[in-house]
Amino acid sequence: MKFLVHTYGCQMNVRDSEAVEALMLAAGHEKAANEDETEVVIVNSCTVRQKAEEKAVGKAGNLIAAKKVTGLMGCAVKRMGADVFKRLPKLDFAVAPRAFGLIPRILAEGKFPRLELGDDVAPECLAAHVDGGWQAFVTVLLGCDNRCSYCIVPDVRGHEYSRPAKEVIAEVAALARRGVKEVCLLGQSVLRYGVRNEAWSAEHSSADSTREPFPRLLRALAEIEGIERIRFTSAHPSGCTDELVQVYKDCPKVCRHLHLPVQSGSDRILKEMGRRYTRAAYLAAIRKLRDFDPAFAITTDVIVGYPGETEADFEATRSLMEEAGFDNAFVFKYSPRPGTRSAQLPDDVPTAEKERRDQVLLADQEARGQRRNAALVGTVREVLAEGPSKRNPARWSGRDGGNRIVVWDRDAAARAPALGERVQLRITAAHPQILIGETI
Ligand code: 5AD
Ligand code: SF4
DSSP: OEEEEEEOSSHHHHHHHHHHHHHHHHTTOEEOSSTTTOSEEEEEEOOSSHHHHHHHHHHHHHHOOTTSEEEEEEHHHHHHGGGHHHHSTTOOEEEOGGGGGGHHHHHHHOOSSEEEOOOOOOHHHHTOOOSOOSEEEEEOEESOOOOOTTOOHHHHHOSOEEOOHHHHHHHHHHHHHTTOOEEEEEOTTGGGTTTSSOOOOGGGOOSOSOOSHHHHHHHHHHTSTTOOEEEEEOOOGGGOOHHHHHHHHHOTTBOSEEEOOOBOSOHHHHHHHTOOOOHHHHHHHHHHHHHHOTTOEEEEEEEESOTTOOHHHHHHHHHHHHHHTOSEEEEEEOOOOTTSGGGGSOOOSOHHHHHHHHHHHHHHHHHHHHHHHHTTTTSEEEEEEEEEOSSOTTEEEEEETTOOEEEEETTTSSSOOOTTOEEEEEEEEEOSSEEEEEEO
């Protein structure tokens, strides 16, 4: 059957959707060229905030048509359980985030409606990739056990589970043979890789001095021929250890960019959130990275309007962001999620005030991004080419190790770069979200 997958939410969902596509293709289905010829529509949903869930479920609702088979997968399914069929009475099937591997079988059996909420996922499903492309996501850690007060992820993505290192290494090696140059390792709290369950098998215990499982995994992956860049996301500050810092120093393939959600700059709010670090500890962690490379890119997530967040708490977040000198920041307005600890507290910051705080932080970040980028003017950055710029096709676009977008003039370039090709660029101008370069 001809199918399409629509994806909402984070990189985990992007990765799960890709695995579903690969499994569907392997089962003999075909990707549809457009909405009209689609026979099976699958929407991969998010539920991290109320609005995110509404968007995904709304999309599924719009796509439901008599002649199509419609399925919903992902986080919102696990949150709603059987209620998903009350919200979408004509939905054919719904599968939880870890149950996506069942989709081809569900379609083959054709018994609708069908609901799968299980947390078991077969290793071969996690490793399924669609051919082509020079970048790939690789899931290394499933679930999360951190239990931050506001976060629904542990409820919907299940307990923390680290894939065996052997499996991850084999998957990345296979991707490299298929032409992949850049991998991004995924986990909700990816630095906890291997901490809970045995992730490292004896075969790979090389005699290096790195004992922590995630730094070891990085070192092993950096040895794979053909892989030029390794990224990972998302990180909890507690995992920013000296061993990790040493990997950054030793392995040029490991990109000098860390997405390190801080959530708040107020110690009182951090404590209420159950984040297990202080503002000072957070700043100390990133200082270790910027000390050896001032251009080390640090990006973050921040929540505004958490229950009881005062003006003073908000100002603490503002000043922390300035002290940290973030290269980029995503700001989220607090949204109570059913079943989380903070949902029992009054959501007492008015919507208009959340909006104001959001705007203030975004304006600050715009100016800060400009300053951070301006400091790179005159330096040479190595980028991997990603093709013509979306905004201005007269330019090529790529990203540096810090995940910064760099664009350069097509005319001035000697020839078209291949996708994923390394290009050395001298930075000539800076904008808050983009660098301009020239080939050297
Ligand atoms: N409300 C608002 N933002 C949230 N996030 C997680 N849960 C919530 C919530 N209930 C944000 C956090 C996290 C990012 C992915 O989403 O900042 O890092
Ligand atoms: Fe949520 Fe991230 Fe905390 Fe996990 S680590 S509970 S995903 S905020």
